[in-house]
Amino acid sequence: MHIPDGFLSPPVWGAFDALAIPVVAVVARRAQREMDNRKIPLLGVMGAFVFAAQMINFPVGPGTSGHLVGGTLLAIALGPAAAAIVMTAIVSIQALVFQDGGIMALGANVFNMAIAGVLAGYLPYRLLAGISRPFAIFAGGVLSVLCSACLALAELVISGVPMPRRLLFLSLGLFLVSALIEGAITLAAIRAIERLNIQRLNPAPAPRRTASPVFASIGLVAVALAVVGILIASTNPDGIEHLAVAHAPAWMHAPLADYQVHGMASPWLRRAIAGLAGLILIYGACVFTGKLISRYSQRSA
Amino acid sequence: MHHVVVERWSRGSSPLHARDPRAKLGALLGFLIAVSTTESGSQFAFAAYAALLAAAIIAARVPAGALVRRAALVLPFSATFALITWWSGDSARALALAEKSFLSGLAALILVATTPITDLLRSLETLHVPRVLILVIQFLYRYLFVISEQAQHMRLAAASRRGLRFRAAAGALGVLFARSWERADGIYRAMLARGFSGRFPALAPPHFHAADVVFFCASVSASLAIRLAL
Numbered sequence: 035m036h037i038p039d040g041f042l043s044p045p046v047w048g049a050f051d052a053l054a055i056p057v058v059a060v061v062a063r064r065a066q067r068e069m070d071n072r073k074i075p076l077l078g079v080m081g082a083f084v085f086a087a088q089m090i091n092f093p094v095g096p097g098t099s100g101h102l103v104g105g106t107l108l109a110i111a112l113g114p115a116a117a118a119i120v121m122t123a124i125v126s127i128q129a130l131v132f133q134d135g136g137i138m139a140l141g142a143n144v145f146n147m148a149i150a151g152v153l154a155g156y157l158p159y160r161l162l163a164g165i166s167r168p169f170a171i172f173a174g175g176v177l178s179v180l181c182s183a184c185l186a187l188a189e190l191v192i193s194g195v196p197m198p199r200r201l202l203f204l205s206l207g208l209f210l211v212s213a214l215i216e217g218a219i220t221l222a223a224i225r226a227i228e229r230l231n232i233q234r235l236n237p238a239p240a241p242r243r244t245a246s247p248v249f250a251s252i253g254l255v256a257v258a259l260a261v262v263g264i265l266i267a268s269t270n271p272d273g274i275e276h277l278a279v280a281h282a283p284a285w286m287h288a289p290l291a292d293y294q295v296h297g298m299a300s301p302w303l304r305r306a307i308a309g310l311a312g313l314i315l316i317y318g319a320c321v322f323t324g325k326l327i328s329r330y331s332q333r334s335a
Numbered sequence: 336m337h338h339v340v341v342e343r344w345s346r347g348s349s350p351l352h353a354r355d356p357r358a359k360l361g362a363l364l365g366f367l368i369a370v371s372t373t374e375s376g377s378q379f380a381f382a383a384y385a386a387l388l389a390a391a392i393i394a395a396r397v398p399a400g401a402l403v404r405r406a407a408l409v410l411p412f413s414a415t416f417a418l419i420t421w422w423s424g425d426s427a428r429a430l431a432l433a434e435k436s437f438l439s440g441l442a443a444l445i446l447v448a449t450t451p452i453t454d455l456l457r458s459l460e461t462l463h464v465p466r467v468l469i470l471v472i473q474f475l476y477r478y479l480f481v482i483s484e485q486a487q488h489m490r491l492a493a494a495s496r497r498g499l500r501f502r503a504a505a506g507a508l509g510v511l512f513a514r515s516w517e518r519a520d521g522i523y524r525a526m527l528a529r530g531f532s533g534r535f536p537a538l539a540p541p542h543f544h545a546a547d548v549v550f551f552c553a554s555v556s557a558s559l560a561i562r563l564a565l
Contacts, residue, residue: 039439040370040436041435044368062466062467062468066467071523071532071533072523074470074471074474075474075519075522077474078471078477079475079522080515080516081471081475082475082482082515083482083512085475086479087511089486089489090486090493090507090508091490091499091504119468119471120471123471124475126468130443131452133440136443137367137443138367195416198419219505219508223508223509226505226510227512229509
């Protein structure tokens with residue numbers, strides 16, 4: 035689900051842009067460190083593959099069909115950091131070239147699909163692959179789509195798009211169905227890829243050390259519940275606002291107070307400037323730390 | 336494929352095409368922030384934003400009808416949520432939802448219709464967007480059409496055999512994956528043979544002229560003026 039511009043309120047898109055920029059910067063640094071130039075064309079072409087894979091329809095029941103979303107498949111084939119970069123590239127191209135998703139909403143879309151979606155897809159593989167690899171792959175696909183969709187809907191609801199209870203549960207049901215479809219497609223696709231048994235093609239091996247099955251299952255169920263919980267809690271914004279104000283540390287309190295509590299009453303300009311200043315601050319911090327890190331690593335090399 | 340049209344528009348020449356991508360990106364962000372923070376009821380402001388975009392389209396000398404039709408692709412999605420909002424009894428907000436998403440989409444489309452993607456990405460690199468991300472986006476964009484065409488051939492072949500069942504579709508996906516993987520390997524070796532050193536060479540580094548400064552300031556203050564006055 036790509037959120038277009040005009041749907042998210044300024045504090046919401048501002049917050050997610052501010053969150054996504056440093057996370058993508060860190061992941062990109064990590065990916066850059068981990069791989070040589072050889073991998074870069076591979077990541078781009080794999081992104082193009084995920085794009086093109088949407089054209090291959092999987093029949094699911096009478097008259098309906100699904101297609102691959104791809105976060106979990108990429109995470110298993112390339113590793114989570116590289117997959118997050120590829121998904122960020124896909125979401126950016128969709129926003130820029132295909133007008134599928136907004137520019138200001140890019141941070142939210144990147145966070146939902148490229149960061150949370152890839153992590154949620156990789157987590158079951160990481161935890162459960164030692165016990166049952168097929169189940170781990172399936173669970174990854176399910177959790178990835180469920181997580182992205184619930185986050186997107188929660189962001190819309192927090193932004194003030196009204197969402198009657200009945201509709202909320204209907205969309206939760208739809209999310210669950212499409213999540214199960216993604217799990218099945220991911221599993222079938224990975225099996226098909228492995229059956230081809232191509233020399234150079236070696237999807238990342240399952241991690242050797244795995245957590246105990248009970249602990250891992252509890253963890254995964256907790257993640258799923260938290261994701262659904264965020265969505266349901268977001269329909270009750272007073273609760274969230276109360277929580278934010280009551281539990282935010284003091285240094286967060288001051289900007290938040292202007293931002294949210296009487297945000298509606300205060301002039302829009304202050305909010306816009308606050309959001310913009312935050313973005314500029316983070317941009318500056320990213321450039322500065324990037325310079326610092328590269329200088330440090332040059333010196334130590 | 337329909338996005339090739341935008342690529343062709345972006346190679347045109349006009350006052351707007353000539354501006355530095357960073358100036359256009361800044362102008363776009365200013366416009367989007369202004370639209371996003373506009374109150375739901377202020378129809379005059381939305382009309383003024385539309386007039387601003389119309390001026391940009393005229394300056395860009397791109398076919399207006401086709402551009403607007405493409406930007407209208409967002410409307411089915413917006414209309415769904417607008418209907419929900421309308422049913423909940425907030426008709427001003429419902430209308431604003433559709434207006435904001437359409438205006439924002441159109442503004443972003445004007446940027447890509449006047450700026451080749453490669454120029455846009457190059458200027459993002461000068462703004463310290465991580466190099467890996469820029470390179471991956473560039474490769475993605477270059478091979479998107481190649482691999483999509485492959486997938487389309489597969490779809491056509493499947494349709495002529497009365498469609499694929501689930502396992503067969505998975506097999507097709509597997510083949511597409513394997514071909515893409517092999518292609519990436521070939522691409523890398525071909526690029527290495529041509530002296531690829533980890534970044535794409537630029538013919539002319541982007542340069543910020545006085546006209547770009549004027550354009551940026553004028554467009555941002557126009558957006559701001561509409562936001563504040565109407």
